[in-house]
Amino acid sequence: MARKLLALVSAVPVVVALNNGLALTPQMGWNTWNHFGCGINQDTIVNSAKALISNGLDKLGYEYVLVDDCWQADARDPDTGAPVEDKSKFPDGIKAVADQVHSLGLKFGIYSSAGTYTCGGKFGSLDYEEIDAKTYASWGVDYLKYDNCNNEGRAGTPQISYERYNNMSQALNATGRPILYSMCNWGEDGPWNFAVNIANSWRISGDIYDNFDRYDDRCPCTSMLDCKLAGFHCAMSRIIDFSAPLGQKAGKGHWNDLDMLEVGNGGMTYDEYVTHFSMWALAKSPLILGNDVTDMSDETKQIITNDAIIAVNKDTNGSPAIRVWKKPVSQGGDIQLWSITLVNYQWVFAVLNTSPVNQTVDISLLDVFIDQGSSFGSGTFTLSDLWQKDSSGNWGASVGNAQGTFTVSVNSHATRVFKAVPASSSSRREFETVDDPHAYYPGGDSRELLL
DSSP, X not given: OHHHHHHHHHHSOXXXXXXXXXXXXXXXXXXXXXXXXXXXXXXXXXXXXXXXHHTTTGGGTOOEEEOOSSOBOSSOOTTTOOOOBOTTTOTTOHHHHHHHHHHTTOEEEEEEESSSBOTTSSBXXXXXXXXXXHHHHHHTOXXXXXXXXXXXXXXXXXXHHHHHHHHHHHHHHHTXXXXXXXXXXXXXXXXXXXXXXXOSEEEOSSOEXXXXXXOOTTSOOSOSTTOSOOOSOEEXXXXXXXXXXXXXXXXXXXXXEOOOOOTTSSSSOHHHHHHHHHHHHHTTOOEEEOXXXXXXXXXXXXXXXXXXXXXXXXXXXXXXXXXXEEEEOTTSSEEEEEEEEOSSSOEEEEEEEOSSSOEEEEEEHHHHTTTTOHHHHTSEEEEEEEEEEOTTSOEEEEEEEEESEEEEEEOTTOEEEEEEEESOHHHHHHHHHSSOGGGOOOOOOOBOOBO
């Protein structure tokens, strides 16, 4: 009998809660909240969708058009309990807007909260998960951002938060429509530990603030690992710090979400926005624009259309960058080295300067390739600068070969990003044939490169 029971159990397929096949690389798109807040209507959505097309952003991967909070009417349908849109903002209905977005070849997303009310005071989805998921599917929704306001105290342990957010995950899957599930619980109860099998992404911290490094008591934690109050008004560089230890929890189909991008909203300098975009890409965060895409400066367009940086984010290896080291500098702030492994024996590394003055720093390739071992890191590599254009106007100008230690100059609050590949094809072939290629690389000529 025991053997028969074991055989029966073994024959039952194991299915995790999330099984939608989405976000195999981090999702990209545009969201209403950072720029428009509650001041949205159907024209806002449709015009922004058209702007994604006219600016060629769709071709770079920005495919989701996301309606955030305040689309809802004052109350649900009194007879069915179904969610209802605010007809003064969406006179044609959410489905009609979704249809228009789809007609442009884009995907449509919506917002709710795993609470009785949303953060904007509209009705939430707590205990209404099934009817809401069915309604969203009938409207043609492709993406749900699911917030954490007014959760009635149903948090405090990973198990409690898991159960509340899994209710919506199960409801979305039950509709039969692939709907990307973006959890927004601000890192409460450590979603990187419990959300991997129920969500495509999860927010790791309180809401971003369009500022490089200003401390705000409303974002009081210095680390998210034991944070008791995620808060909001979290400066961009603080969120980078929060993300550093969490990359090990992300991968294909499930990503750490560092929050929506502020590029173009005016609170930071060009160099600071380059850092913002670069580090979000290397951390494998979703790249969700939060600016007015119908009215962008050339600088904003330049940053968000850097296809070399986007390619790092979309690389199918699926591993976020690691922070190799973080070193304080005498003027305040620090210098950081980050490294990420891509497919096809390519690597990218970034040198970030959070200090208030320009810095020049020696970078050892042994540090860059710390996970590949000293034999590999002692080799010669061809480098390209992903924020410089080549003679053909493409991002990623070659800066020559490097071996050993080289010197990098980094402006205040700026980030330099480099791609590195083995310098010779013969060395690469040797590298590809070993049992453990991460632990081997033949040596090369010794050179120092000033970057």
